[in-house]
Amino acid sequence: MLERVPAYTDAMLAETGTLSDRVYRHLADRLIAGRFAPGDKLSLRAVSEALGLSIMPVREAVSRLAAEGALEVTPKKAITVPLMRAAQFRDITQVRVEIEGFAAATACRMATPESLAGIEAREREFRDLSEQPQADLAQAVAANQAFHFAVYRAAGSAELLAIIERLWLRAGPIINLDLRENPERLRLGGAVQAHRACLAAIREGRADAAREAIASDIRGASTFILSRQRLLD
Template sequence: MPDALVNETPLLVPPTLGDQTFRQLSGLLISGQIAPGERLSIREIAEAFGVSMTPVREAVSRLAAPGALEVSRNRAATVPVMNVQKFRDITRVRIEIEGFAAALAAENRTAEDLKAIEAAERAFRDLSSTRPQDVSNAVQRNQQLHFEIYAAAHSPTLLEIVQALWLRVGPVLNLDLRENPDRLESGIATLCHADALDAIRDRNPDAARAAIARDIDAAARFIERQNKLPS
């Protein structure tokens, strides 16, 4: 086989246990199932995931790099506690980055992307209108909708940045949603999601950016009003 062909052929490397553990632990952080300030036991995570402690340590190290976890000298891992200043800062960045991703989605989305976004928006809307609130499921549907939108931007680099932001803010954002169903009952998220969907359907990047920005800002303001973030 010619060397040029060998060099151009992508290598299909299967995910390692470390990769799988990283994705599982990332999912727990993004979905707010691990609270800010919570200490993570490497041994307990390994037992829960059915792996040895080595891939867990690898995953924890990878999550510490972007600040999603803090690792002390004794290798204990803790979810960082985000104060008001850090929360406001990351909210400003999210509005710019995720708004840009929504704008790109409006420009670049395919028919299949639109179907996926429509399905995710409908699933969240249906859950928001039911009583009593299925908050845990709503958290997952909200996350799914946002990432369907961002995936439609067709920018892997941008999606990685968004994921890094959610790793840091997820424990605050989604834990609050689980504890405060009033955020769902207000209907603001549902309206913003509907506006974002309409804008993406109409290929209107400015309206898509504005809708996602309103959604992020409204959620952040609600969380700040709870006065649970340290100053």
């Protein structure tokens, strides 16, 4: 059986906090960005060696990610990116629609000129990237994330933000890996359209419309992915 064991070439770490924190951010970023595929195996020693550390910080980072469901350590002593069944993916999609939709509606009510300007800038960046014929997928993924979190941050709730981050940590490997493998989803423009609608709604203070725009963005990607049937069940 051929197993994906991704390489760790560009092993850059953040420069603040304990080593454990840095490794955690490193792995979390890569998970959200879809740099790991569901089913990928990690090894403490391989990661620590690639990062030039002992295994201790990696151990703690993996342990945290496992607690959040972003990684799994099986009873057979293997660290894997969780495989998600279609039913689970539908579940997480529904929860995301509810929670991220709520965050968007709240952002609509709490928006300040500064946060609105940030959202506008992120919307423009993502739109520009998407409309390029040969879009850099890594950049597009990052820009999409930047737009969403600009909105969610505008809601002004640290609790909500932490919860949404956890959701992205779990959904990232599926969504963004899919986007890497099916870049035409970008060109179809569903996300651009939803972002534009969300931005307009926030500008005009229509909270329900903002919620609906985010919901349709999430549902659109989810439907696309489920139709590809790359998931179990």
